[in-house]
Amino acid sequence: MPKAIFIVCDGMGDLPDPKFGGKTPLQAAKKPNMDKLAAEGICGLLHSVGGGRVPGSDTSHLAIFGYPPDRYYTGRGTFEALGAGLKLEHGDVAFRCNFATVGKGMKLIDRRAGRISSSEAKELAKLFDGMVIGGVKVIFKATVEHRAALVLRGKGLSWKVSDADPHDAVGVPVLTVRPLDGSPEARKTADVLNELVAKSHGLLSSHPINKERAKKGEPQANILLPRGAGVFEKVPSLKERFGIRAACVAGGALYKGVARYAGMDVLEVKGATGNANTDVMAKGKAALAALKAGYDYVFIHVKATDNFGHDGKFREKAKMIEKIDLMVGLLLKGAPKDAYIAITADHTTSCMKMRHSHEPTPFALRGPGIRVDGVKKYDELECAKGGLGHIAGIDVMPMFADLLGKAHTYGS
Template sequence: MKYIVVLGDGMADYPRPELDNQTPLQYAKTPHMDSLAARGETGLVKTVPDGFAPGSDVANLSVMGYAPEKYYTGRSPLEAVSMGVELDDDDMAFRCNLVTLSDEPDYAIKQMLDYSAGEITSEEARELIETVQLKLGVGDKRFYPGISYRHLMVWRQGPEKAVLTPPHDISGRVVKDYLPDGAGADTLLEIMKQSYAVLKEHPVNRSRVDRGLNPANSVWLWGQGKRPQLPLFKDLYHLEGAVISAVDLIMGIGICAGLQVIKVPGATGNIHTNFKGKAEAALAALHDGADFVYVHIEAPDEAGHQGDTEIKVKAIEQIDSQVLGLLLGGLTDLPAYRVMLLPDHPTPLSLRTHTAEPVPYVLAGGGVASAEHSQIYSESSAAATGIILPDGPSLMRRFLGIGC
């Protein structure tokens, strides 16, 4: 049996007036998702445990079969693993976004105009982060470039209990009420303020402004944590496998789990990603001997954070046609396979951030019985089945047929 997970990050949503009061999943043309629902099991699963923030870190750990209550140590250390940054036991890793803030002289009254600095290119971002490292990376703090707006700061013996806010949670808001608080807050805020002075007139940003693009004029620190310790996926579930994603977070989870990380050319983490290439890479891995492949697509989540209904619908339709369509066509020559489709969490367009409600899943393929009321794939059709699983590990065991 071969197992493939297709995870559309943030696909779940609320009904939208511009979509005839349907959710993006209901409105989008998704014949392959609906086909899976019609011949498989549909239900809801709670991917975010009580007491945890509904981030992609917690939710993807859960979906991959790792209980966050036991294994979660923070978002940034997972990204550090993917970036090849070695963490000592007393290192604290922080996500370091490049963001666009408004230009008020007082940092506290600036607005969060863009948490991704216009989805800045990795090449431009590297130059900016290297400048930040040169100017601010002294002593016990170092900055490391990542992908697009997503970067890393490591603080030797840094504070674990700082209270920090993800920038995508405060789009359009004045930052005053969301500045660092708790342990180490003064130092963290000073780094953010100094980064604004360093980056505001940087040649990369002057060029971006000249081209009508948002400048990456500040770093924003959040998502701190210490080095993770995950048991290998093959030890938990007795399968060898691979992870396909464009973002360091998911690749880091895969590395920690002992899964092969497959990098796809043109995979970007947004609507311009190489959807087809991800499906082709997944099929190649399965035909080359992998038992399990986890395909993560970030595009719906990015659209949700941007509040862009049209792009979110388009991302869902691309997942259906370019990922699921190609996969289902290519899986038919395998002796036996199962497919699991789901989001990690909702990213409602109206809120532009994550929520913790249970998400709709589909299980289909060898040995999966069809559930009632599941002729289409959507939030409401999944709820109508009456199936609600308590956590991601329960879903993974159900998918793999362990204890069922």
């Protein structure tokens, strides 16, 4: 049976920038392997969450894994928690969480507590993991620097609650979590969260690590700021739905989380950081090894293209694309002859706008029996002329299922 490698470069799609000759980073980059993939395959444009909508990274990945986000998405917390390696149970309400610094009147000073070290955060996390508030169990795990995952487990909880995190509004007091509907569950969840946030201020402020940081003049990690509530639902896996044995090669926790949600095995790859310094060749090799080990489908995620888009760094984004292109070359050479290889982005992240935008992303697919369409370049403009046309994210996984010989005929 044929196999598939699906490469998703986060936010790699972009818009033509007059400062760079009206080119997009993909057009400016030298990427002979992506172009080869396009020339040997069929191309199109991907609307990951449907036409006209601005995709998030969580919703777009849900869609391209075959889970319509309108049905399955609640909040990002669930996927961050899964990505952090927490085992979730049906009904758990999960949050992303920052260690942050507040001053007098609980006013926000630094949303990232001076990017406190991962080791300090791990120590501080012990204050909260296992705590019980109003009969609700708190599960807490620090991940990278100031970032953490928070899970509330118990009866009668809801994800319909607002954030405690004021986001970019430095100087304002930490927000009181509010229920977002009239349900007693949302009320209870908000109460538990508000109590946790209040307690965190006391517990953290008196912790030796913070006393040490204060001495060194560093911002204290003296409060928890939960956000992005989501409820975990056990859903049928890709194996159950399509008979596809799937693996994930990613650095970023969110992407591992969505992959775990879909029932993929997340492979740990040394050097896969989710940053620009990530070892793309190690990721490529891990993907090839996974195919050999019996996986039908390997999802490879590269994050840094999106980061450079958010930071407005056109040149760095183009450089990152050139780095990823080496991995594509490795995959084109090393994959079995009958393997399908596809590349796309989950959304457009415009360097000019420094944010996600709605425009679709180039998609190229190579493999046996493909209707090669004559498109020679992998970019936003050339792929628009391709034989795939405009495809919806939610159609991608059924397409792979058929290519892999795993689809069921609809009707007879």
